[in-house]
Amino acid sequence: QFNARNCKEVKDKYGQTENGLYYLTTATGVVYQTFCDMTTAGGGWTLEVGNWANRKTFGTVEAATDDDFKNPGYYDIEAEDMSVWHVPNNTPVNHWNLAAIMRYHTDRHFLHLYGGNLYQLFHSYPVEYNVGAHLSDNGPSIPIVYDLGDKESTKNVYGPYSGGENEGGFISFRAINHERAATAICSGVKPKGGNVEHYCIGGCGFFPEANPLQCGDFTGFAWNGYGTHVGFSASKQMLESAVLLFYC
Ligand code: KO2
Ligand code: CA
Numbered sequence: 001q002f003n004a005r006n007c008k009e010v011k012d013k014y015g016q017t018e019n020g021l022y023y024l025t026t027a028t029g030v031v032y033q034t035f036c037d038m039t040t041a042g043g044g045w046t047l048e049v050g051n052w053a054n055r056k057t058f059g060t061v062e063a064a065t066d067d068d069f070k071n072p073g074y075y076d077i078e079a080e081d082m083s084v085w086h087v088p089n090n091t092p093v094n095h096w097n098l099a100a101i102m103r104y105h106t107d108r109h110f111l112h113l114y115g116g117n118l119y120q121l122f123h124s125y126p127v128e129y130n131v132g133a134h135l136s137d138n139g140p141s142i143p144i145v146y147d148l149g150d151k152e153s154t155k156n157v158y159g160p161y162s163g164g165e166n167e168g169g170f171i172s173f174r175a176i177n178h179e180r181a182a183t184a185i186c187s188g189v190k191p192k193g194g195n196v197e198h199y200c201i202g203g204c205g206f207f208p209e210a211n212p213l214q215c216g217d218f219t220g221f222a223w224n225g226y227g228t229h230v231g232f233s234a235s236k237q238m239l240e241s242a243v244l245l246f247y248c
Helices: 006-014 093-099 112-116 120-126 151-157
Strands: 020-025 031-037 046-047 080-087 102-103 139-145 145-149 166-176 183-190 239-246
Touching: 006 020, 006 031, 006 046, 006 080, 006 112, 020 183, 080 093, 080 120, 080 183, 102 151, 112 120, 120 166, 151 166, 151 183, 183 239
Parallel strands: none
Antiparallel strands: 020 031, 031 046, 046 239, 080 102, 080 239, 102 145, 139 166, 166 183
């Protein structure tokens, strides 16, 4: 165990260059185990995953692709950039990198502008019902650099109608829909319309348009059938993958 707050320290101070599981220690002394990506863009990315704007943590890193996982780094780490991996459910840790269907990172240090982590960002942009109107009150969209995939392949994971109202090459936060429900993250895309429930994840739990077709973390991803990739339905691969969020 190293005395490190994040994976970048594990790499820079302790010379660790292998992807894998490491123990980190928060400012208040909480020790937790997480996955470090030591290779993407120079390495030192700490896996957090997220349940947006609270300090509750849950799960274990080994089960991060088959159950909810969130560690104290979510609020403890002061980060500059984010990386995101979409990994098929139940993939063992040592295969995450190769099994991923999409990987990308930001490189403009955008988290400096939003308090250094998602805990802070979602306090400025609460993921709640009725905080504003679609597009005009959305949170930031940040350009991404793809590590696996590109703008075209991003279109293929979301439904064809979704591709008609968003643009690939971004990660977006607190996207609002026509009915004023809020989603947390649009992974790989920037909304250009108000049907964000089909390509943005997480949310406040009240989606007035059409129960039960809009519920869960992947709110309206099965609008035109489960995994059909027709209309607003995402691909089956996407539906059956976990979204892993990293800080650096
Ligand atoms: C549809 O047919 C429909 O879906 C719309 C949703 C998509 O999120 O807002 C409207 O409900 C619309 O009235 C209609 O039901 O349109 C591109 C058209 C899809 O599923
Ligand atoms: Ca809609």
